[in-house]
Amino acid sequence: MENEFELIANQLYEKGWCITDHFISDDFRKELLQEQQDILSHGQFRLAGVGKGDNFKVKTEIRSDKVFWMDHTSLTLLQTKYWELMSALSRAVNQRCFLGLRSFEAHFAMYPPGSFYLRHLDQFQNVKYRVVTVILYLNDEWTEKDGGALRMYLPMEEGEEKLDVYPKGGRLVVFLSGEIPHEVLTTNKERISITGWFRDIEY
Ligand SMILES: O=C(O)CCC(=O)C(=O)O
Ligand SMILES: [Fe+2]
Incomplete structure (x- = not known):
């Protein structure tokens, strides 16, 4: 029997994307949400940017979310638990897809009401080390009228x-x-998540 990580790795191999509901327990989700609210209330979220290195810029006409980067050298207990789950996933993906994933980066993200992020690819133009994107949503409840969908443009044989x-x-x-x-x-x-990227470079 395949485990949850292998199921995700298989789908990623077959079609390049995968959606899994109930990936974490509701208790763990609430704990992560609480940690995110604590960081927010201490004013540690910053407007997110686009681009890398010299190309980095805050451009609220492109994206208007706020982020808090996790520091992999000093993770909290909860962040460690999240990081370990992601490590297990990257091992499964490496075994199935041979993507040579070697490191991971992640931030909490908060989209205030009215915010958005225009169409983009997660690889930067100048550096292409981000190979796989993983987004974990932490919201208590969500319905269509709340908006804020992630719109994916899936490549098809013709068009998308x-x-x-x-x-x-x-x-x-x-x-x-x-x-x-x-x-x-x-x-x-308000829309809350953790976004992470598996990378093919070392830390
Ligand atoms: O939160 C999402 O659904 C997507 C976020 C995103 O595209 C990004 O941070 O690059
Ligand atoms: Fe993205």
């Missing part, structure tokens, strides 16, 4: 197909960072 994914708590979205363009549609409600 849109897929709207709502940020339901406990849901994990995994996709190839260089292959699947995506955007976050305007959210009507």
Whole structure:
């Protein structure tokens, strides 16, 4: 029998993306959400940027979320638990897909009401070390009227197909960072997640 990580790795291999509901327990989700709220209330979230190195810029006309980067050299207990889950996933993906994943980076993200992130690819133009994107949603509840869908543009033999994914708590979205363009549609409600990237470089 395949375990949860192998199931995700298989789908990633076959079609380049995968959506898993209830990836974490509801208790763990609530703990992560609480940690995120604590960091927020200490004012440690910053406006997110686009680009890397000399190309880094805050551009609120492109993305208006706020982020808090985890520091892999000093993770909290909860962050360690999250990191270990992701390590298990990267091992399964490496075994199945031979992507040579070697390190991981992740940030908490908060989209205030009215915010969005326009269509983009997660690989930077100048550095392409992000190979697989993993997004874990932490929201208590979510319905269509809350907006804020992740819109994925799935490459088809001809053209592309849109897929709207709502940020339901406990849901994990995994996709190839260089292959699947995506955007976050305007959210009507505070939208909370952790986004991570498996990379093919060392720390
Ligand atoms: O939160 C999401 O659904 C997607 C976020 C995203 O595309 C990113 O941070 O690069
Ligand atoms: Fe993205």
